[in-house]
Amino acid sequence: MKIMITGGAGFIGAALVRHIIRHTEHHVINVDKLTYAGNLDSLAETADHPRHSFHQVDICQNQAIEELLAYYQPDAIMHLAAESHVDRSIDGPADFIQTNIVGTFTLLEAARKYWLGLSKEARQGFRFHHISTDEVYGDLGETGLFTEQTPYEPSSPYSASKASSDHLARAWQRTYGLPVLITNCSNNYGHYQFPEKLIPLVILNALEGKPLPIYGEGLQVRDWLHVDDHARALLKVLEEGSIGETYNIGGHNERQNIQVVEAICSLLDELCPEKTAGINSYSELITFVEDRPGHDVRYAIDASKIARELGWTPEETFESGIRKTVIWYLENQPWCQSVQSGNYQRQRLGIEGKQ
Ligand code: NAD
Numbered sequence: 613m614k615i616m617i618t619g620g621a622g623f624i625g626a627a628l629v630r631h632i633i634r635h636t637e638h639h640v641i642n643v644d645k646l647t648y649a650g651n652l653d654s655l656a657e658t659a660d661h662p663r664h665s666f667h668q669v670d671i672c673q674n675q676a677i678e679e680l681l682a683y684y685q686p687d688a689i690m691h692l693a694a695e696s697h698v699d700r701s702i703d704g705p706a707d708f709i710q711t712n713i714v715g716t717f718t719l720l721e722a723a724r725k726y727w728l729g730l731s732k733e734a735r736q737g738f739r740f741h742h743i744s745t746d747e748v749y750g751d752l753g754e755t756g757l758f759t760e761q762t763p764y765e766p767s768s769p770y771s772a773s774k775a776s777s778d779h780l781a782r783a784w785q786r787t788y789g790l791p792v793l794i795t796n797c798s799n800n801y802g803h804y805q806f807p808e809k810l811i812p813l814v815i816l817n818a819l820e821g822k823p824l825p826i827y828g829e830g831l832q833v834r835d836w837l838h839v840d841d842h843a844r845a846l847l848k849v850l851e852e853g854s855i856g857e858t859y860n861i862g863g864h865n866e867r868q869n870i871q872v873v874e875a876i877c878s879l880l881d882e883l884c885p886e887k888t889a890g891i892n893s894y895s896e897l898i899t900f901v902e903d904r905p906g907h908d909v910r911y912a913i914d915a916s917k918i919a920r921e922l923g924w925t926p927e928e929t930f931e932s933g934i935r936k937t938v939i940w941y942l943e944n945q946p947w948c949q950s951v952q953s954g955n956y957q958r959q960r961l962g963i964e965g966k967q
Pocket residue numbers: 618619620621622623624625643644645646647648649650651669670671672691692693694695696697711715743744745746774796797798799800801806
């Protein structure tokens with residue numbers, strides 16, 4: 613297959629590109645605007661590979677997208693490009709509306725036009741895979757799991773914009789017959805994640821002896837999935853999923869934020885015992901700070917449909933995955949420094965809109 617991947621220089625997109633180039637014969641047409649979250653260093657391994665081409669393009673640029681589709685004639689589009697950080701969506705929602713909603717609309721329309729021009733056989737084989745999040749389902753409360761039937765109830769500007777994009781993708785399938793697949797995944801972690809997200813932020817702050825900020829009391833629960841397991845699931849859905857279906861993807865790894873941060877601290881105590889002066893354990897750096905506005909208390913995914921219908925289950929446990937991740941950040945400090953070279957220095961985000 614020739615697969616156009618949007619957002620392929622971001623955290624999950626780059627993991628997907630690496631996975632496809634390593635483990636399949638598919639060709640990748642990588643389309644990414646290279647915002648602060650996109651980084652070509654994450655693609656060093658595939659940069660010069662003959663089955664990978666990179667194009668710095670904004671998905672909102674209709675003409676550029678149409679030209680790429682006409683030139684490469686892809687068999688599938690995997691759409692990951694998005695503004696992805698909840699805290700940034702609170703400080704400035706405009707980019708989220710533009711990329712996540714208008715960008716998805718632009719891509720769906722370009723895909724529809726391209727798909728209508730294909731031969732009957734190519735039209736039947738074509739897929740538009742829209743990659744989304746469990747946050748569209750909102751706040752779960754203390755019990756239960758998100759299934760594919762859970763009603764949408766997004767809480768943040770980010771999750772509302774992703775919910776809108778899911779609705780558009782579903783409508784383009786129902787109304788126009790575009791062969792759409794949708795996946796909704798839980799929190800990813802792993803190598804090459806931009807250090808605004810909880811896990812890399814805590815690792816890097818700890819190494820510098822800085823406070824480890826926990827929002828509220830740290831009792832919120834997320835369902836953690838290693839990014840390589842997500843990449844495997846995405847390819848499985850693209851290759852074997854049924855048109856018009858939604859698949860939830862999750863790690864069966866529910867953890868409170870405080871438990872995640874304590875796990876990172878004890879791994880660092882073991883792997884990196886030479887700490888900054890004055891502390892015996894990295895956990896002494898834990899600092900409770902003002903909560904995130906609108907903070908969802910718990911997410912947890914029922915991933916039984918993708919297991920039953922497509923045979924996908926995660927390979928990584930949280931314990932094995934978090935150990936690998938901490939080691940990767942310890943060994944890849946140059947990557948961490950290069951991606952933070954702009955105006956982001958791990959300062960607190962997401963409280964500008966607070967009354
Ligand atoms: P990320 O922020 O790391 O990467 C996003 C990528 O999209 C970046 O490379 C960026 O340059 C690119 N991009 C942004 N705006 C663009 C535009 N207008 N045109 C072209 N490219 C643009 O995000 P991520 O964590 O890799 O998430 C990827 C996708 O997966 C998103 O759609 C997100 O909603 C979804 N998702 C993420 C998680 C998670 O835990 N990170 C979980 C479930 C679903």
